[in-house]
Amino acid sequence: MEFAYYNPKNMQSLLDTLSSLQNYAVLAGGTDLLVKMKEKLLRPMPQAVVDINEIGDLKEIAEIDGYLWIGSAVSHTALTQSRLILEKAGVLAEAASQVGSPQIRNKGTVGGNICNASPAADTVPALLALNASVEISDQSGRRHVPLADVFKGPGKTCLLPGQFISRIKIRPVQRNEGAAFLKFGKRKALAIAMVNAAIWLKLADGVINDVRIAFGSVAPTPIRLYELEKWLVGKPAEKELFAQAGARAAQLIKPIDDIRCTANYRKRLAQVIVFRGLMSAWEQAEGRCRCE
Ligand SMILES: Cc1cc2nc3c(=O)[nH]c(=O)nc-3n(C[C@H](O)[C@H](O)[C@H](O)COP(=O)(O)OP(=O)(O)OC[C@H]3O[C@@H](n4cnc5c(N)ncnc54)[C@H](O)[C@@H]3O)c2cc1C
Missing domain, CATH: 3.30.465.10 (Uridine Diphospho-n-acetylenolpyruvylglucosamine Reductase; domain 3)
Structure with missing residues (x-):
C-alpha cells in the first residue's frame, strides 16, 4: 500500500x-x-x-x-x-x-x-445529549x-x-440539570456497544423542563428520540414515569439483528438504559448525586 x-x-x-x-x-x-x-x-x-x-x-x-x-x-x-x-x-x-x-x-x-x-460510536450519544x-x-x-x-x-x-x-x-451541564451515559457491550471492556445511550435532563420545581435522549447502535446513525423527549417534558420526574419511558423507548426504536445481538435484545437493553439513565440524570439534577 x-x-x-x-x-x-x-x-x-x-x-x-x-x-x-x-x-x-x-x-x-x-x-x-x-x-x-x-x-x-x-x-x-x-x-x-x-x-x-x-x-x-x-x-x-x-x-x-x-x-x-x-x-x-x-x-x-x-x-x-x-x-x-x-x-x-x-x-x-x-x-x-x-x-x-x-x-x-x-x-x-x-x-x-x-x-x-x-452508529455505535461511544462519544456521539453523549455529545448529542449535550446538544x-x-x-x-x-x-x-x-x-x-x-x-x-x-x-x-x-x-x-x-x-x-x-x-x-x-x-x-x-454547553456545560448546569445546576438543575443532569446527564448520564450508559453502554452495554458483550464484554465489560474493549467491546463495541450492543446499545449505548446518553440522557440529559433539566428540572424546574421537580418537573421535567427539558430532556434529550440519544442512542447508538439502534439505527443506521446515532439518533435522538424526539418523540419520547416531547412526551416527557412537563411531567413531574418520578421513578414510575421513567419506567414507562423505558417501555416507550423500546417501542420507538427499530434496531436490527447483527453479530453482536438481536433486535429484540436491543429493545430490552434500550428499555433498561432509558430507565437507568433518567434515574441517574434526575438524581444529579436534584443534587442528590454529583458522580458524573
Ligand atoms: C480495537 C478497537 C476498539 C475500539 N473500540 C471502540 C469503542 O469501544 N467505542 C468506540 O466508539 N469506538 C471504538 N473504536 C473505534 C475508534 O477507536 C474510535 O472511533 C476513535 O475515536 C477514532 O478516532 P481516531 O482519531 O483514531 O480516528 P481516525 O482513525 O484517525 O479517523 C477516523 C475517520 O475520521 C476521519 N477524520 C478524523 N478526524 C477528522 C477531522 N477532524 N475532520 C474530518 N475527518 C476526520 C478520518 O479521515 C477517518 O475517515 C475501536 C477501534 C479499535 C481498533
Missing part, C-alpha cells in the same frame, strides 16, 4: 494541503482509518494521508463565553483527564472512558469518533452545524472534499 504523507503544522497549512489534494484521508488517531486502509476497506483507497496531530489548536479544550470548545484531535484519554470536561460535562468523560482500551483511548480522538460515523454542534472548516472559513446533521448513514458524513471538523462546541 503506497500513499503520500503530509503533516501540516498549523490550520492554514492544513487547509492549503487539503485543498491541493483530490483523494486523501485525514489521519487523527488512526484507530479506525489505518485498520480500514490495511484491510483495503476504503473505496477509493486514499492516495494521501493528512496527519493533523501536530496542530496544537486541534488538541485544545477551552471554556469561552460560557461554552466548552473541544479540538477535534483531543484524545479520549485527554477527555477523561480534563478538569473542564470532568467538572462541566462529566457525561462526555464517562463516554470517552468506555471507548476501547487504554491504547485506543490514548490514540483515538473525539473528531475521529464523529467522522468515522459508526453539541461542530465547527466545520475549509478554505472559505468556518461554519457551525448541529452534530445530529453530520451523520448521513453508516460511515457517511456531510463533510465535503476540503472540509474537516476543527472543534466541537457544547
